[in-house]
Amino acid sequence: MAHIAYWLTAFPNPDEAYYWLWGQHLDWSYYDHPPFHAWVQGVFSHLGHGAFVLRLPTLVSNSLFFWTYYQICHYLYGKFGRDAWLITLVCGWSSPLYFLFLTLAWHDHWLITFSLISAYWFVRFLDGVWLNGRGQTRFLYGGAAALGLAGLCKYTAVFVGLTGLGVMVSQPKLRRLWRDGRLYGAVAIATLFTLPILIWNQQNHWLSFQYYLTRSVDSGGPNLRPDAVLFFWLTAALILSPPLVWVLVRSATMACSAARPLNSPTYRPMALGLCFISTGLLSLVGLFSTALYYWNILAYLLLLPLVPLFFLSPGSDTTDTCRWQHRGWLQGSQILGTVVAWLLVVNYCLFPVSALLGPDGDPDGRMSFGWHQVATVVQAYAPRHDLLLTTDYRSASALAYALQDSTVLAISHRIDQFDVWAGSRQLLGQSALVLADDWHPFVATAPQDGLQVDAQAGPLKLQPGWQQVATIPVQRFGVKIKDYYLYSGVVETVD
Known part of the structure; x- marks a missing residue:
């Protein structure tokens, strides 16, 4: 309900309005970000003007996002996939981070949707290579195309590609892919999607690349800033939800245990690899400049479907249901997420809470x-x-x-x-x-x-x-x- 209340009543967040305006000036790309979200806003603006139309694309992306989680959970857990998906759905919706970035009409809702699709299809391909030495080409090329679309949303999509390549290096059974021409075809497909960005930058003195280069080295001096990295970690954990962070850690540990195997040999290294690559590279940026918590949203994408390992206790082989456990953690995460979500709705739809404390704060x-x-x-x-x-x-x-x-x-x-x-x-x-x-x-x-x-x-x-x-x-x-x-x-x- 909080999502619907925000979608229908909140005046556009300044960045939502900014990206809507991009859609009124259709171009190859834009200064701050790649163009996909602006293109979508430009198309949807023909349906009318208002909060519903502005945020209607998020309904499309949310449907794709949770449909992909449905596919992942059934792939990983088999006959227990429905229970696993319900838990993943609840944990995703109740995280303040995902509430914000699946609700706001920014680039991020498309980024995480296409990145999740891409990562899942890469897992399906890598599993095939692991099990039969070949893998299905449609998953590899489909994953590359989805990665290209994610790159047209935000540049951090490159973390998914780096993770896939890293898994191929780290897993001996997958190293044969470096001699497989299909891999280079997939790289070509993903790279092809960068053409609009390159065309725009060539026409505009490479402004986007200059912006991101200077943004990454704007610390004002040569000193390292470990305090900024610590702040990045803390804010990321708080906005993700502290109970969910603890559950993710426990679930990742259980995924590494032989006692709780997954129906996929490469999902675990992909999930952990994406988390470590995204968090590690952004922490490195934070040492010299500023890393914001929401830049790390891709780190948790593949970890969420591991959460059912913590909440489900497998039944016998003759039943199609699992026994739910640790319900208190799930309920606590829901309660905290619901409270935060409604506070955000009140703050942006009804009354800015900071106004009660004086003329300053939360501009x-x-x-x-x-x-x-x-x-x-x-x-x-x-x-x-x-x-x-x-x-x-x-x-x-x-x-x-x-x-x-x-x-x-x-x-x-x-x-x-x-x-x-x-x-x-x-x-x-x-x-x-x-x-x-x-x-x-x-x-x-x-x-x-x-x-x-x-x-x-x-x-x-x-x-x-x-x-x-x-x-x-x-x-x-x-x-x-x-x-x-x-x-x-x-x-x-x-x-």
Whole structure:
């Protein structure tokens, strides 16, 4: 119910609106991420405008995601597959991490869906090679195509490919594949899906690759940061759900035991390999820069179907059912996940909880409110201006969504997709409305305070005639959420 409540009532999260806006500017790829989610949003936007249509693709991906878990559980557990799938389903839905990223219309719901399909089909192929020396080619090529689609969602999909190759190296029975031409055909299939990304980057001075390269080395100095890695681990464990983390560890241990064999010789090394490769590489990034908890979402994909090992005690060979055990852990995980899910729904759909503690805190959550009110005020002034600008990509995206106006631009020192769009538009000498807030104020009274619109065009500044024309207070149930400020003037470059 919490998922449905969020899907139908929450105003788009700033990043949801940002990616929706990408879908209104269809292109080969985009600055921040690959293009698949934007393409999907562009197609679905023809069905209408609203929260239901915006998040309708998540219903498609969720169905594929849990259908794949259904296939995996029946493959691993045979006649006990139904019970195993129910446990996997409950644990997945009750994890705050999966609640967030299967609910929000971001790139991640497609990433984990295609990555899971790819990993499962690779397991089916590798099992065939292990058992009969050949394997079914359709699983190998299908897995490669699914991996290519995952790569069109987020670059971290490469972890699945690295895991498959690592298993081939580590398992002697699979090393024959390095002499199998089908392996290189699969690599070619997965690589082919990167063509849109390469075309876009070639047309745009390799901006995406520059962004991710600098993002990975932005620590500001040569010192290692083990504290940042520890914080990455702790936040990842907390958002995944502490009870589920403990159960995953126990289940992985049981999977390594000969007493609880799986109906697959390669699933365990694939599951553990994906966890260690994803967590290890992101921990390495965290030593020098910043690694965020949700980047590691692929680490748990193949571990979840191992959870039934902890909760199910096999019955006799003559029965088709298992005895459930450790129900307290399952119920505890459900209760914790349900409470967190409804708190998130309240925070983003009804009232930002941080507003009760004062004017600061959770600025992202506060941005989910008041946009229809802001849009009404902006519309009153817009006919007398050539440009609609805001001071951050989040507010620009939300305003564009509220107005259904794909021409809104963001001006800020942060380079983002708006800089790419701004580079193809006439900005100088245009009259503009600028929407700002206290999080990203509009201060540009001197050249050193210029606000960068386009990396090639240089910074922009206010002409003397600029003025604040409106203050837009946003309240909820009589409690102040935040203020927006609207400015009017003409854009010129810094001398």
